[in-house]
Amino acid sequence: MLSDFVMGKTTDKDERKRALAACRERLAAQQQEIKAKKLGVLVLLEGWGAAGKGSLLGEVINEIDPRSFKVHAIAAPTEEERRKPFLWRYFVKTPEKGLFSFLDSGWLGETVRQHLAGELDTAAMTRRIGSINTFERQLADDGTLLVKCFLNITRKEQAKRIARLEEDKDTAWRVSGEDERENERYDEYRDAFDAALTATSTTYAPWHVVDAGERAEARLALMTILTGAIDAALAAPRAPAAVPQNRFPLLPMPRLAEVALDKELDKGEYNDRLEAAQKRLRELHNRLYRKKVPLILVYEGWDAAGKGGNIKRVAAALDPRGFEVLPIASPEPHELAHHYLWRFWRRLPKDGHVAIFDRSWYGRVMVERIEGFCAQNDWQRAYNEINEFEAELSAWGAVILKFWIHIDPETQLARFHERQANPEKQWKITDEDWRNREKWPAYEEAVDEMLQKTSTTYAPWHVIESRDKKYARVKTLELIVGALEEVL
């Protein structure tokens, strides 16, 4: 895309002025329209060092109410960012619906830099391109508009600008070793940028190359691209996105109705096996920490199935400084204004740490599906999106285990009655629990579909028979221990 891009085209000055005025007027109106239509706009500005990303960005946002955008300057990853998956710092910066997010460089620049530093072999590079395209597609499917621009300058122009910046002590700090390296190895960088641009230019998130040799021209080009893209997105009614065929390694799972719930443990065996598994898990947690392996445990299950007590037995075996239980409630307003996976990306553990999700992103294909909190197309797409999300976590190195804590309706009813009769447990039972209970068949159908479609080799579901809570706790702990022993 860069090697055949023609540089140096100019517009007549009056013509440019007229066109720019039209763009500015349009953008001023568009910020209200995107708010009204809840269109989130992610603008990614990539380009050569010293191409003028910062100044151009300044000119564009000048046309927008400062309450309508966020600007994120992406530098080399911090310590915290390095301990999270590659996409983490980008996903958490995706825009709220109705607002702009501007990224001053991002995943393209980072990838090309890593590539040229020899940090990505062929396999890693292929996976990386896949991650980026998946990430962008997920956003686009959720209705976010992606506008990606690459600011292009010639080697000569870049050298000139670097020299000029270095002359002034107020601007010299802006020149990085990276900029100088780019200029020295310009052709090599151009080829790497070119390849990465081509590999990540998709229908839903195409790249736009901008000639940044002449500032006024670059400004007009950028404004034209941006306003054009927004107009197109505003004009098109949002069509349901495709629900792709499964491409993940799925494990065979039983239907819930086939699961026998008569498994039990007597008190003695329970105590022995529980203690042994906890002891082993304690040791493994130490090694997990040293080897910086993240562990992600997902708990879902029927109300009163015994999730809380089960989680407690696992947590008791972990070093308190290295795990977190994340109770997931209904999303708050700022969470609803983002992609539904956003709030889970934000809660990912650091490497070497354990995150126990007490309910999770699977709410999308259960409560949100059944209560109609999202469109049919949304939850139907979610199976694939969730498999993609977990594949990303797995590629990062995470061990992922998911538990469906299972009981039958009769057991639930007995436990509900028991809770209501016990003053110390009454807080545990709400009207909503009774309402959900009435929807048991709908939930069972949803859970069955979820288990069939999202139990992958790298993030398997386990149905935990929990009519006997002792049995359930031991089974869960032993599954975790087994999975960790395999990995460590």
Added chain:
Amino acid sequence: MLSDFVMGKTTDKDERKRALAACRERLAAQQQEIKAKKLGVLVLLEGWGAAGKGSLLGEVINEIDPRSFKVHAIAAPTEEERRKPFLWRYFVKTPEKGLFSFLDSGWLGETVRQHLAGELDTAAMTRRIGSINTFERQLADDGTLLVKCFLNITRKEQAKRIARLEEDKDTAWRVSGEDERENERYDEYRDAFDAALTATSTTYAPWHVVDAGERAEARLALMTILTGAIDAALAAPRAPAAVPQNRFPLLPMPRLAEVALDKELDKGEYNDRLEAAQKRLRELHNRLYRKKVPLILVYEGWDAAGKGGNIKRVAAALDPRGFEVLPIASPEPHELAHHYLWRFWRRLPKDGHVAIFDRSWYGRVMVERIEGFCAQNDWQRAYNEINEFEAELSAWGAVILKFWIHIDPETQLARFHERQANPEKQWKITDEDWRNREKWPAYEEAVDEMLQKTSTTYAPWHVIESRDKKYARVKTLELIVGALEEVL
């Protein structure tokens, strides 16, 4: 506190078992009671290296539902943490009402370590103690229970434990150079801990020294302290906290009624002065960034006074990578579950960056006061709390400027009508604006009190006459430029 603390007391084994069982039972019940009474509990565990903080913490949280607590392990500050005020990483970890936050070491350990590393001179140490006591008092006044424990071991015991940990490769990583240093310079550390414990032991957040030489005894001691403190907090009805006398350097401020609104600028002068001030601000922003000085701008004002346009003119002069506009709406549920300043601590800029608050923590003494969203005692205390908060930011190095964008009721009415008549501006006017307008006298009284009580030398208020928006914009910009020139 440490030097005269008697170590080595033991309890009869059966007695200990009975007492521990009673504590465990009590704590199990307390977690529901604190939820019901919305009591947040912050447990700070400090102590010698290798005193067993982690294991003891593990035993305590074992008695609590994992959904009811968060554990925060505090290590040396990260790059991000070093770019924020000292208290930042602690304030953002304060508990939600109804839940526990456990800190595995914290502000005491950090302070003593800095002290012994020679990083705090006498003046800095005095300020630090003041910051800590203020922070703890603010939390206590808000109803949070603070339980602070120091785990004490002898020099001999510490040496033994360090040696034991180092023997095993699974635990050797837990021993830090800091632990070894402590043991070598034990007496020096003990005196420093002692002094810091004494200086931060207050009625509202007393220190408890725990003999950690024998694990079972330490566990019982810790559980006894914790359950006792919770019982005391649950038993006492929350009394209104004291509203202290002002101790901050206040600037004389006019009453709003005295402010003449006839200031104007003609178009030509406006353009010239605006451009000059923006140019100068652009240069100063560069220097701010290099010198790592944070700038905090607070905008408050009447509806339709012209806040948005004013902010836009300031933002336009700033490098987009170095500032953020933070529109402050009503708090969301998770924000309401914390101290009202929590959401602003979370939004503080990094050093060298600019944060523009479009509405702010002053909501406490305006809308929350007038609408009754908080108790009278709460907003009356807030003037002092806000002065303390801003003093903390100022000590960190922040330049703070606060603007009251001012108009009269007639101007507001004219602008409301104009907005309603203009289809492109209708979105700007809501029913709430009309309702607020009816409460003008109450707001005026609140604003006057706020200006009188919170305009300090280090964080001054400026009333910006905004009947002529041009005049207002230029005045604001020139004030910012003036303040920065004084500092840089």
